[in-house]
Amino acid sequence: MPAAGRTYWLTEPCRIRREDNSIRVERPDGSPVRIPITDIRDLIAFDHVDVNTSAMSMLSRNGVTLHILDHYGNHAGHFSPAESVASAAVIRRQVEITADPDRRTAIGRALVLAAAENLRWALDTDLLDPALQSLRTDLPDCKDDDAIMGQEGNFRRTAWAVLDTQLPPWLRLNGRTRRPPTNAGNAFISYLNALVYARVLTALRSTPLHPAIGFLHSDTDRRRNTLALDLAEPFKPLFAERLLKRTAHQRALKPTDFETDVGRASLSTNGRKKIAALVREELSTTVHHRTLKRKVSYEELIHLEALKLVRLCLEDTPYKPFHPWW
């Protein structure tokens, strides 16, 4: 396991205080909940959180990260512990590998291809095979991040159009929009992608890697933790598109779980709760791991993926991005 403790999802406005060696979460209604600090790996705030410095220093001392999502589900930022388990030897190699254009783009291409294959897997349709085929043909000619990202954009557009055919009209993406998402489907994808990013960032923090030194996303990306963005790619389909498809199929979400306005959409409080429950359940889903010879949760898969990059840096072990094997 990456770390002791669990992830706590704060789906309602609350106040966070320190009480002895516990975190006290006070919600407007209901009595406060106390969680021993050692039970917490990280906190995800979906809504307003009022936290004071004494609580924050306890979070920091215990290695707990607090992720903050904005109203539209974007990862608005995080508070992370002062101490990290970074290793100079690993970071030095990480910098060397990412600074070598050939190695850097090779890994970038592998990530994009894996993300596309995983999306094809998640949507489970042969309608995407031609797009996947042309991606395979075109990627080797991409010599820089922009070209690679351009190919990935093409594929995703096709994939989202295909996904739309599997969704009821009110949940369709009709083209991907962010900041703000323009409709319910886009709001859903935004939230899920932000959650995957937060999980990846937490996983990376338990490794000696530096989350800001990435392979695929350019260093000038708005968000600075480009390695977390990179590593999120192959996992997004597993969580975002796949869960959107499933919730639509099971009718688990209703239009009332979203607050839709002209040109913008976000989840309602109730919708946030539903999504948090959905993702928690998904993260704890297990599959049998062949070389570890035990069951691992989806959450652990993210951690294991981060460890592959540690191996790349320490031992030059070729990095093969995550692909569902089940």
Added chain:
Amino acid sequence: MSSLDDFPADDGAAVGGVHIKYFVHCPRQLWLYARGYRPEHRSDRVAFGQVVADTTFTRRRDIDLGEAKIDWVTTGAVVHETKSSRAPSPAHAAQVRHYCLLLERRGISVRGGTVHYPLIRRTTDVPWDDDARMAAEDAETQARNVIAATEPPARLARTGCRGCSYLDYCWGD
């Protein structure tokens, strides 16, 4: 287990007790550890070991040797090390011998060592004599060689990895 903390990080010259313990258990573990990758900081097992160490012998003070922190040393210079493990291992004894070596180098005449296993209410005595000194010096040299190697040592046979905090790292692909 409290000796896991407080190392001067990545100092090539310092070989501490944990280095020796890892070397004896698995050279690869030492190699990885020496490169600053220390998953045990995040594992339940170490937190557990820390609790055992913190609650078992509360009256004695830890001794900090710079490169190694010894659990406690009683009068007559007997080195004591506490383990939360349920099974004595050669790596634990090697770790204690290394502490004896370090103390002796500081001019302390050492009598020997004891490993305590409070969970199974057992102790193991580690004698300190010429043979032990030679074994300790030998282990130190070999450990240095492992740390200096550019290539990582191979994995152990899978059964040897049980309980190792590097298991996910070594086998997770």
